[in-house]
Amino acid sequence: MTSLTEVRTSEIIVKQYQYKLKAYMGVLTSLVTVQLLGLLFSLNGVGSRGTGTFGINLDINYYSADMIIIFTFFWGFMSALLMTTKAYREDDFAFITNRFSSNMSSVAFIATVSVIGGLTAIMAGFLLKVVVYFILGNKEIIGTGLASGPLMFTEGLLAMILLVFLFSSLGYLAGIIVQVHRVFVVLLPVLFFGCLQYLSSTENWNLPAFMYEFYFQESFFLLFAAKVVASAALVFTIALWISDQLEVKK
Amino acid sequence: MNIIECRQLTKAYRGFKALDQFSCTIEENKLVGLVGRNGAGKTTLMKVLSGMLKETSGEVKVFSHRPFNSLLVSANSIFIDDQMNFPTALSLAEILEESSKFYEHWNEELAWHLFDYFGFHKKEYHKNLSKGKESTFNMIVGLAARCPLTIFDEPTTGMDAAVRKDFYRILLKDYLAYPRTILLSTHHLEEVEDQLEEVLLLNRGREVLHMSIEELREFAIGLKGKREVLAPYLADRQPIYTEAFGMDEEYIVTRNNLSQKEKQDMKREGIQFSGVSASDLCIYLTSSGSHKGGTLDDILN
Known part of the structure; x- marks a missing residue:
């Protein structure tokens, strides 16, 4: 009897993760592009105010890296969605895999690039300050928010990473659902925005408001982190459960 | 074993049954040819065996495990076809390196020797290869992986005659050096029959026959002679294939179980005997003339 190779799932997941790190690093190119684009849009500023009294003119321009952050979320969503497409899933099947290990290694990869995405998005805030400094010339730049302390900065950074991960998980789920049937390409956005529209117009319970409160109004950082991680885990579990039935190479 | x-x-695609109540067993360390017409279910069978597709009903066991979602089956089998999807970001050399990390019995030496022999460049990309080169590269991966179950779905697509010959030689040599179960589907049985041990013939999702190549070669006999002379001998046997020759002559293929006496009688009456090659027999056994639509001759006339 030919001796069969006994494999441990964890071992295969690690191998797949390593190969994905090598094979899928192209997502970082799109990350840079997207963040530069975000930076470009941020240069416009988000508002300005000018007052003048007693011969002193005060012009305040507000700049925000929000655009970079939003673009990074979008990038996370799209990158994860792309990973669920047929070509990427079939790549795994060129080597040793089953659906579980394929998904888990993807989740690990997504977590890794979320860290990179979150980190660079926060850092891009500093880049924005530098660029603004050079554009405006020798004017006073007053930092707010993240610059206000190391603890605050660290929390903001971690929160950003976690949120990129959460958005990526949603992209992954959306991608898997589309793989089940093509009709969801149309149906899914329609359902999503339809429900959103409906739920934000109901009187007694407002979903977007609830979401905002649930995640963003959470003042205790660890609880916020737990909420986001739990949500992402839930979303990935659903994706895993659905994709367990997906065939490849039809 | x-x-x-x-x-x-059974494997159904939206009502169409690509495999229909299909049953078979394949023993360990056999080199089996899978033959059949287009759409006979060869590829579907191979994809189900390698866990790509999920069976609709019935039972399928590979190494005593259900292949769908089995890591054990995936680790011990490899499926090579002409639509292999390797990560597009990896060069050919990197694909071989990755494969060597995954497959335990990977034969580094064979892989790189063949890589050089067929003139691949390390920095080439799989998607830029020509059809024949692509098949050749896939074949290298399939052979070097040395999986206990190696499945080749029409591996020679696009290869030129010289490469095809090389492939069959390498296949046989490596199979002898490192015995394993190899499943190979082909439309050119005559090219590969010297390498094969068994042939599994499929038609419309069912097994038509499964026997050793020697048995298959002896399975049928061709008779040629005048129609009225042939008729009495064929009264109680089913012809596998019939073709008219001229006004009153006929070529008939039938089971090769004529008695010695029958053969002598036939010879005396001027009937000629001929062997039927394995590949011709497979065509006759699965000829589309046997179902609705009539024979090709009917259509052409």
């Missing part, structure tokens, strides 16, 4: 066991295996 059976490596593959299928019982009443």
Whole structure:
């Protein structure tokens, strides 16, 4: 009897993760592009105010890296969605895999690039300050928010990473659902925005408001982190459960 | 020991049954040719065996495990076809390196020797290869992986005659050096029959026959002679294939179980005997003339 190779799932997941790190690093190119684009849009500023009294003119321009952050979320969503497409899933099947290990290694990869995405998005805030400094010339730049302390900065950074991960998980789920049937390409956005529209117009319970409160109004950082991680885990579990039935190479 | 066991295996695509109550067993360390017409279910069978597709009903066991979602089956089998999807970001050399990390019995030496022999460049990309080169590269991966179950779905697509010959030689040599179960589907049985041990013939999702190549070569006999002379001998046997020659002559293929006396009588009456090659027989056994639509001759006339 030919001796069969006994494999441990964890071992295969690690191998797949390593190969994905090598094979899928192209997502970082799109990350840079997207963040530069975000930076470009941020240069416009988000508002300005000018007052003048007693011969002193005060012009305040507000700049925000929000655009970079939003673009990074979008990038996370799209990158994860792309990973669920047929070509990427079939790549795994060129080597040793089953659906579980394929998904888990993807989740690990997504977590890794979320860290990179979150980190660079926060850092891009500093880049924005530098660029603004050079554009405006020798004017006073007053930092707010993240610059206000190391603890605050660290929390903001971690929160950003976690949120990129959460958005990526949603992209992954959306991608898997589309793989089940093509009709969801149309149906899914329609359902999503339809429900959103409906739920934000109901009187007694407002979903977007609830979401905002649930995640963003959470003042205790660890609880916020737990909420986001739990949500992402839930979303990935659903994706895993659905994709367990997906065939490849039809 | 059976490596593959299928019982009443059915795989349906939106109502169309690519495999229909298919049953077969394949023993360990056999080199089996899978033959059949286009759409006979060869590829579907291979994809179900390698866990790509999920069976609709029935039972399929590879190494005594259900292949769908089995890591054990995936680790011990490899499926090579002409639509292999390797990560597009990896060069050919990197694909071989990755494969060597995954497959335990990977034969580094063979892989790189063949890589050089067929003139691949390390920095080439799989998607830029020509059809024949692509098949050649896939074949290298399939052979070097040395999986206990190696499945080749029409591996020679696009290869030129010289490369095809090389492939069959390498296949046989490596199979002898490192015995394993190899499943190979082909439309050119005559090219590969010297390498094969067994042939599994499929038609419309069912097994038509499964026997050793020697048995298959002896399975049928061709008779040629005048129609009225042939007729009495064929009264109680089923012809596998019939073709008219001229006004009153006929070529008939039938089971090769004529008695010695029958043969002598036939010879005396001027009937000529001929062997039927394995590949011709497979065509006759699965000829589309046997179902609705009539024979090709009917259509052409």
